[in-house]
Amino acid sequence: MLRGVNLDIERGETTVICGESGQGKSVLLKHILGLVKPDRGQVLVEGEDISRLKGASLNRLRTRFGVLFQGVALFDSMNVFDNIALPLRERSRLSEPEVKIKVEKSLQIMDLEGSAGKFPDQLSGGMKKRVGLARALQLEPDILLFDEPTTGLDPVKSHDVYRLFFSTQKRLGYTSVIVSHDIPKIFNLADKIAILHQGEVRACMTPDELQRSRDPFVQDFIVRVMGKAYNVKDEIGIKGMV
Amino acid sequence: MLQVLIGFDRGFRVLFEGLQRLGRLGLSSLESMGRSALFLFWTLRGALLPPYKLRPVLRQIQVIGSGSFLVIMFTGAFVGMVLGLQGYYTLSKYGSSSALGAAVALSLIRELGPVLTALMVIGRTGSAMCAELGIMRISEQIDALDCMAIDPYRYLVAPKLIAGLLSIPLLTAVFNVVGVFGGYMVGVVLLHGNGGAYVASMSSSITTIDLKMCFVKSVCFAFLLVWICAEHGFWVNRRAWGFGAEGVSRATTSAVVASSVSVLVADYVITSLML
Numbered sequence: 001m002l003r004g005v006n007l008d009i010e011r012g013e014t015t016v017i018c019g020e021s022g023q024g025k026s027v028l029l030k031h032i033l034g035l036v037k038p039d040r041g042q043v044l045v046e047g048e049d050i051s052r053l054k055g056a057s058l059n060r061l062r063t064r065f066g067v068l069f070q071g072v073a074l075f076d077s078m079n080v081f082d083n084i085a086l087p088l089r090e091r092s093r094l095s096e097p098e099v100k101i102k103v104e105k106s107l108q109i110m111d112l113e114g115s116a117g118k119f120p121d122q123l124s125g126g127m128k129k130r131v132g133l134a135r136a137l138q139l140e141p142d143i144l145l146f147d148e149p150t151t152g153l154d155p156v157k158s159h160d161v162y163r164l165f166f167s168t169q170k171r172l173g174y175t176s177v178i179v180s181h182d183i184p185k186i187f188n189l190a191d192k193i194a195i196l197h198q199g200e201v202r203a204c205m206t207p208d209e210l211q212r213s214r215d216p217f218v219q220d221f222i223v224r225v226m227g228k229a230y231n232v233k234d235e236i237g238i239k240g241m242v
Numbered sequence: 243m244l245q246v247l248i249g250f251d252r253g254f255r256v257l258f259e260g261l262q263r264l265g266r267l268g269l270s271s272l273e274s275m276g277r278s279a280l281f282l283f284w285t286l287r288g289a290l291l292p293p294y295k296l297r298p299v300l301r302q303i304q305v306i307g308s309g310s311f312l313v314i315m316f317t318g319a320f321v322g323m324v325l326g327l328q329g330y331y332t333l334s335k336y337g338s339s340s341a342l343g344a345a346v347a348l349s350l351i352r353e354l355g356p357v358l359t360a361l362m363v364i365g366r367t368g369s370a371m372c373a374e375l376g377i378m379r380i381s382e383q384i385d386a387l388d389c390m391a392i393d394p395y396r397y398l399v400a401p402k403l404i405a406g407l408l409s410i411p412l413l414t415a416v417f418n419v420v421g422v423f424g425g426y427m428v429g430v431v432l433l434h435g436n437g438g439a440y441v442a443s444m445s446s447s448i449t450t451i452d453l454k455m456c457f458v459k460s461v462c463f464a465f466l467l468v469w470i471c472a473e474h475g476f477w478v479n480r481r482a483w484g485f486g487a488e489g490v491s492r493a494t495t496s497a498v499v500a501s502s503v504s505v506l507v508a509d510y511v512i513t514s515l516m517l
Binding site (some may be wrong): 035056058059060062063065067069070071073074075076077086087089090139 | 362377378381382383385386388389390392393397
């Protein structure tokens with residue numbers, strides 16, 4: 001599915017990967033996580049090729065990641081509290097009272113107080129995303145990957161997710177990679193935008209560079225997905241609202 | 243001449259396609275066997291190496307063991323009663339109704355107890371185990387565990403294996419005891435056979451080897467059923483069963499069939515080795 005992907009993601013930056021459906025965006029995230037191995041080439045995370053790591057060394061590197069899956073992937077047999085507590089119970093040395101304090105703080109930040117005992121099936125789409133984000137942040141990752149974080153959410157809920165994402169990034173300073181269709185809103189969050197087409201990264205640039213780009217492919221992509229030429233000033237500033 | 247050449251070409255193509263299909267089948271079978279072996283290896287590693295966590299094992303014992311208790315009691319009672327009924331009328335024809343206790347107990351302990359317990363657990367818990375892991379796989383819950391650096395074999399499968407190995411031999415023992423009691427109720431209480439002869443023939447015919455055989459069988463069946471059912475669910479996405487709910491349902495059907503057949507084959511092998 002992927003061929004000729006050449007992408008550098010800088011520490012502390014937000015890189016948005018966009019492209020049409022079926023171009024390999026989610027597969028690219030799975031490569032970054034080492035869930036899928038490339039036929040050839042390297043996926044370097046802090047200088048280590050994650051595609052060649054196994055066992056304990058792979059786990060050690062993975063503890064630096066947090067992931068928010070497209071379908072959120074909450075454990076449906078566990079309630080919200082246990083879902084958020086799982087990484088702490090399994091991967092940290094915190095005692096149960098310490099876990100409780102940390103999870104309750106996360107529930108407060110994510111505006112989920114009162115939902116600790118609910119099961120994923122009892123939550124709305126936006127609440128599930130917030131629980132997923134809270135779980136992904138528990139081990140304070142250096143790198144956070146989001147696969148379609150706002151799919152299926154109405155504009156208000158999408159805005160809430162972005163607000164939470166941006167405030168937590170400001171606080172924790174993680175590197176983030178976002179796969180999204182939420183164009184052009186997502187451009188406002190991005191330090192860099194990578195456009196994936198037919199398994200290749202056809203462009204990787206800042207939103208300003210994207211606007212000024214003379215590349216016919218980039219211009220065509222922007223017009224196709226937005227129905228007009230992209231202008232940064234048209235967008236509502238999510239960053240400014242946090 | 244041209245027709246002969248065309249016929250030869252067509253025949254060659256059919257042969258070539260047949261060989262290709264055979265090769266594909268061989269490769270996919272080999273891949274499937276390798277995947278199953280690796281699955282077992284990682285599960286055993288997860289079960290044997292620390293840290294040990296008691297709570298998930300206890301939860302699985304509750305699901306596999308105590309959850310199946312009533313079904314096993316019920317099945318054991320009726321199997322014992324049928325054996326008592328059939329045995330009494332058959333043995334009476336030869337004037338050997340006093341050997342009813344031995345016939346019922348030996349049938350149960352050597353064969354029916356371990357086999358029927360395993361088949362009941364496959365139907366009740368093995369299918370659920372496969373469906374649970376299959377749904378976790380297709381909804382990316384297993385990927386989420388991987389991403390959190392939590393070993394899914396240790397976290398999800400190893401407790402099921404340990405609980406199965408502890409629960410199924412105990413369930414088999416319950417099946418045997420209830421079955422012997424069911425046989426007694428029919429052969430002695432209902433048909434007015436000799437109660438003393440029932441107990442005496444049973445205790446004189448059952449040896450330690452019979453009990454060992456029963457234990458070995460129940461442990462092996464527990465191992466096989468958890469391995470097969472869990473593996474089918476865990477790798478539901480790697481087989482040609484389709485995706486989503488249909489894939490899970492076909493995986494579950496296949497897991498039940500494969501584990502039931504494996505139990506019956508293993509039963510023959512163990513019996514032939516231990517008799």
